[in-house]
Amino acid sequence: MAPSPRDASPALQDRMNDVVEGVNKTIARLLPESDLAEAPLYEAMRYGTLNGGKRLRPFLVMESAALFGVDAMRARRTAAAVEFVHCYSLIHDDLPAMDDAQLRRGKPATHVAFDQATAILAGDALLALAFEVLTDSDTHEDPRVRCELVTMLAHAAGPQGLCGGQMLDIIGEKADFDLGTISRMQRMKTGKLISFACEAGAVLGKAGDPQRRALVNYANDLGLAFQVTDDILDVEGSAAETGKDSGKDGKAGKSTFVSTMGKDPARARAEMLVAQAKAHLNIFQGRADTLKEMADYVLQRRA
Amino acid sequence: MAPSPRDASPALQDRMNDVVEGVNKTIARLLPESDLAEAPLYEAMRYGTLNGGKRLRPFLVMESAALFGVDAMRARRTAAAVEFVHCYSLIHDDLPAMDDAQLRRGKPATHVAFDQATAILAGDALLALAFEVLTDSDTHEDPRVRCELVTMLAHAAGPQGLCGGQMLDIIGEKADFDLGTISRMQRMKTGKLISFACEAGAVLGKAGDPQRRALVNYANDLGLAFQVTDDILDVEGSAAETGKDSGKDGKAGKSTFVSTMGKDPARARAEMLVAQAKAHLNIFQGRADTLKEMADYVLQRRA
Numbered sequence: 001m002a003p004s005p006r007d008a009s010p011a012l013q014d015r016m017n018d019v020v021e022g023v024n025k026t027i028a029r030l031l032p033e034s035d036l037a038e039a040p041l042y043e044a045m046r047y048g049t050l051n052g053g054k055r056l057r058p059f060l061v062m063e064s065a066a067l068f069g070v071d072a073m074r075a076r077r078t079a080a081a082v083e084f085v086h087c088y089s090l091i092h093d094d095l096p097a098m099d100d101a102q103l104r105r106g107k108p109a110t111h112v113a114f115d116q117a118t119a120i121l122a123g124d125a126l127l128a129l130a131f132e133v134l135t136d137s138d139t140h141e142d143p144r145v146r147c148e149l150v151t152m153l154a155h156a157a158g159p160q161g162l163c164g165g166q167m168l169d170i171i172g173e174k175a176d177f178d179l180g181t182i183s184r185m186q187r188m189k190t191g192k193l194i195s196f197a198c199e200a201g202a203v204l205g206k207a208g209d210p211q212r213r214a215l216v217n218y219a220n221d222l223g224l225a226f227q228v229t230d231d232i233l234d235v236e237g238s239a240a241e242t243g244k245d246s247g248k249d250g251k252a253g254k255s256t257f258v259s260t261m262g263k264d265p266a267r268a269r270a271e272m273l274v275a276q277a278k279a280h281l282n283i284f285q286g287r288a289d290t291l292k293e294m295a296d297y298v299l300q301r302r303a
Numbered sequence: 304m305a306p307s308p309r310d311a312s313p314a315l316q317d318r319m320n321d322v323v324e325g326v327n328k329t330i331a332r333l334l335p336e337s338d339l340a341e342a343p344l345y346e347a348m349r350y351g352t353l354n355g356g357k358r359l360r361p362f363l364v365m366e367s368a369a370l371f372g373v374d375a376m377r378a379r380r381t382a383a384a385v386e387f388v389h390c391y392s393l394i395h396d397d398l399p400a401m402d403d404a405q406l407r408r409g410k411p412a413t414h415v416a417f418d419q420a421t422a423i424l425a426g427d428a429l430l431a432l433a434f435e436v437l438t439d440s441d442t443h444e445d446p447r448v449r450c451e452l453v454t455m456l457a458h459a460a461g462p463q464g465l466c467g468g469q470m471l472d473i474i475g476e477k478a479d480f481d482l483g484t485i486s487r488m489q490r491m492k493t494g495k496l497i498s499f500a501c502e503a504g505a506v507l508g509k510a511g512d513p514q515r516r517a518l519v520n521y522a523n524d525l526g527l528a529f530q531v532t533d534d535i536l537d538v539e540g541s542a543a544e545t546g547k548d549s550g551k552d553g554k555a556g557k558s559t560f561v562s563t564m565g566k567d568p569a570r571a572r573a574e575m576l577v578a579q580a581k582a583h584l585n586i587f588q589g590r591a592d593t594l595k596e597m598a599d600y601v602l603q604r605r606a
Contacts (some may be wrong), residue, residue, distance in 0.1 A: 041470040091478045092427060097419035116400035117473050120423065124395060124430065125466035131434045132457035135418055135450045143446040150453050153342060159344055163428035167344040170420050181340060277304035 007302075010046050016059060023058040023083060024050060026076045030133060040114060044122035045129075049109040056226075056298075057082045057197040057218060063232050064201020064215050067284060077139045081130040085153060088126035089162045089192045091119050092267060100172065104124045125159065142202060148203050157191040165189025169254065177255040183224065186257075190230075191223030198222075211268060214283045218291065221277035226298050228270040231256040233303065274299045310605075315596045319362060326352060326361040326386060329379045333436060343417060345423035348432075351413040352390045354384060359529075360385045360500040361600075366594050367504020367518050380442045381452060381503050384433040389496060391429035392465045394422050394565060403472065431458065443507060450504050461493040468492025480558040486527065489560075493533075494526030499523075517586045521594065524580035529601050531573040533568060534559040536606065546589065577602045 008016060028050050032210050034042040056089040058079035065075035082190035094109040095116060101109050111119035133139065134149045155161055165188030168177075172185065198219035257266045277295045281288040311319060329354050337345040361382035368378035396402040397412040398419060404412050414422035437452045458464055468491030471480075475488065475525065501522035505515035538561050560569045580598045584591040 036467075036468045037474060037478070037480075038462070038470040040474070041467055045462065054337045088427075092423055095420075095423065097423060117398075118470065120395055120398065120400060121466045121470050124391075124427070124460075125462040127427065127430055128461035128464075128466065131453055132461060135453045135457070143450045147446045147449050147453075150434055150438045150450075154431045154438070157427075158431035158435060159341070159348065161426040163424045163431065164339075164341045167421070167424050171340060171343070175340075177358075179339075182355040295552055 003241045007106035008297045016151040019059045020055045021053055026080045032298055040118050044114045044118045048091045048122055051105050057086055060197035061200050065102050065204050068207050069207020070204045078117050081133045082197050084126040084130040085157050088123040089177045152196050156196040161188050161192040172255045182255055186227040190227045195219040214280045217280040218277045220296055221273045225270045225273035228257045228266050232256045311600045314575040322365050323358045324360045325379055328359050329383045331415045339449045347417045347421045350395045351425055354408050360389055363500035364503050367501045368507050371508020380436055384436045385500050387429040387433040388460050391426040394426040404540050426543050445570045456498050459499040464491050466549045475558045482595045485558055489530040493530045497526035498522040520583040524576045525598055528573045528576035531560045531569050
């Protein structure tokens with residue numbers, strides 16, 4: 001029997017709260033308030049990032065980095081960078097020319113709270129800033145590591161990652177995609193950034209190949225499971241729980257896992273993926289249990 | 304008497320043509336045609352970059368790098384990266400929510416030739432790709448150099464560069480800026496990327512501080528001169544010559560050098576800046592004459 005949706009365990013919730021608090025402080029420090037004439041840009045950047053997100057990607061960076069003893073202060077910079085890229089993509093995806101979403105995390109989307117021009121620029125600026133944060137020596141003392149992080153994040157953000165995935169998503173409103181194309185789209189749209197988050201911890205910690213590969217494999221399965229449950233929540237969830245307009249994808253005629261496979265097979269697929277994701281972490285012999293718990297949480301979350 | 308507008312000298316024109324040809328080949332190789340479902344994204348990226356631009360920024364990278372004997376094949380990657388950032392900013396600036404321009408370089412703007420969503424994503428993807436290009440070891444063998452280029456380019460593109468400048472530009476449609484704010488806006492909107500182009504040559508060549516500073520000073524004066532002449536061309540030029548809708552800034556109520564200073568003082572200012580720009584290059588004892596010629600050309604160009 002499938003487990004019913006539930007909250008995170010108290011231990012996982014504590015750890016998630018720690019990450020949220022830490023990364024929010026780092027983000028706020030990297031995005032100071034401004035009294036210059038261009039202040040609305042900074043306000044929109046803060047609005048689009050400091051908005052109560054669950055910080056899944058920062059969590060994955062912090063937990064992966066902790067496996068290799070990486071200093072948390074430093075890992076938090078990489079966590080902030082990946083969240084900048086995630087938030088930039090949400091700001092642009094919500095624009096009228098894209099998904100035309102009014103709500104994000106239960107509040108007006110950035111282009112609604114400000115205007116479209118400011119939202120476009122805030123997204124652009126967050127994307128650029130992510131790379132500036134990564135190449136600062138405070139992020140890692142070794143420039144090889146910093147370069148590798150930039151290459152990985154740029155790849156995850158670019159035409160073969162977020163941008164290509166969002167392009168497919170828009171094309172998918174008018175085309176029927178097969179399961180292979182939907183999987184590829186979701187890998188680009190969600191999976192690659194989640195993979196970046198997990199792999200970044202290994203890169204920051206100069207982990208060996210087997211450990212690094214284990215985290216990437218975990219992330220690939222987790223990312224797909226995350227997207228499948230997102231599609232299920234889009235059908236099932238209420239706007240009050242998800243903070244988004246629900247049923248939106250179906251209405252827009254988008255090809256999703258649920259529309260293609262049906263809801264029950266989609267849920268079974270997500271469960272299989274989560275089991276697989278957790279198995280990859282056995283190499284860490286019990287030291288990665290928080291990441292395993294997170295995989296369970298992704299499956300069982302309500303929003 | 305002010306020199307009348309003219310074309311580049313045959314020698315400068317030859318060198319400019321070489322740069323255009325070389326960098327266009329590099330851009331085309333970095334942006335291959337695609338037969339995937341997301342092909343429109345790649346088409347829009349190619350459309351927005353391979354569109355007959357003069358390649359001023361790549362020219363500055365190549366000429367600055369040549370001063371220090373940097374391999375042209377490698378410098379061309381940095382030249383392509385800066386042009387990706389420039390073209391991304393043009394694609395986004397032309398959007399209806401921003402400057403709402405229909406024409407760019409005499410052809411329909413990217414959002415007109417494709418659609419707004421594709422144009423937004425093509426811009427985003429070009430920005431991300433620029434950083435992926437820079438951190439590849441083909442760009443430079445030293446990861447310190449690659450990191451420094453990323454830091455500089457991200458800074459020039461982010462809230463303190465292009466994005467902040469464009470934010471000011473939009474705010475300036477409804478506010479009266481003083482000359483100090485206009486100068487700061489143009490420094491962010493145009494100057495910083497031109498400075499990046501010149502400084503990148505010095506960074507690639509591991510130049511000494513005085514040489515590097517000379518190139519930055521040259522670039523700062525050149526960038527401002529470029530913008531002042533742009534404002535003059537906006538008032539004087541025809542769409543046939545500039546490839547843009549002329550008189551657009553004045554109609555939009557934008558604060559420009561011309562609207563604030565008047566046309567003749569603006570031209571005198573540009574001439575002074577170009578003379579100053581050229582003087583900074585005396586340190587190279589005649590080896591930087593092509594860069595000096597480029598400064599004259601910026602002043603005297605018709606488009």
